[in-house]
Amino acid sequence: MRKLILASVVLAAATATPVLAQSGSTTGTVTIDGSVAPRCLFTTSNAIINAGELAQAGTGASAGKLDASKLDGQTRTLVGWCNGTASSMSVEALPVVNTTVTSAPPAGFDRVVNYTATATANTVNALDSSVVAGAGSASTVGLFTGNVTVTLSNSATPGAGLLVAGAYQGETRVTLSAAN
């Protein structure tokens, strides 16, 4: 009986040897860490709308008043991107004002043209009226790269009066805010 037990031990040892060989390997792991911060960038950051003569020509009742067609429908294209899923866009429309005559105009005249600016990116709109100071509400544009189109509409003067002669200048600001 003892011989039988000894034989069993020898068999077990012989079986264990291949297991040791299999577990003899070594594994090295190199972990590579990194991050990408949320960002937005305009690669084409400005455009110019040269509206020309803002007042209506002719001799009719509207002559000398704002020609809304000079601003309404004007579209310019900026180009940019945001890499964060919660990125947003806001617009601030600043009125088109007479920079030559800066004093308050007499009754019946206007030296300010208000309008609404709408920016579209990633099929999302953000808009603002120049009547109200400050930027409009932000809209989430998320992750996008490509065009940001800016369109003007609803142009009007505060008193529907005659436009004071001079140079006029306004500005529409589009802000892309990165978030993830």
Added chain:
Amino acid sequence: MKPILAILAAGTALAVASPAMAQNTTGTVNITGSVAPKCIVVPGGDSTFTRTVALGELAGIDGKMRTDLAASFNAAAVTARVVCTTAAPTISVDADPIAAATATAVAGYDNSIDFTAHVAVTTTGGPAGPFSNDSAAVAGVDTAIGGRVANNGSDNIAITASTFRTNTIDDLLAADPVYTGKITVVIKPGT
């Protein structure tokens, strides 16, 4: 005369027989042992080693993948010391892309960076490899290193990387605070 002759003959016989009765005995102790085929990390004798390369911000100022990622990785000088008891160990390399934890890719964006990992081995016969695997390919198979790994007190495994890339060169990287990739190196004793 005859009796004397008989006694002498007997005495001679006894004298010859004596050395045979005082013979030496020899004991033998057999010492046996074995060395299992294995590869281990030294110092320590562990079966694994772990290194981390922190590349930091992966995007450049233009939002695309930084072009100096290979230089940054290789500047980390990732090395290890592995020894094997066998003459013909094998090695396999598997590179996994550096992928965003949560960010998804959309048109114009990528959420992972592929690269090629290289593992150079110093053997007793000199340099071997590099043994490479690209993260866009399937894992490398066990390949003979080509000799015993060197046991000269210095690190004998050097890991480098190259060809970091997004799907297209113009892809922007999607923002994510966690991008993680991995290189796995398995060294086996071989046969």
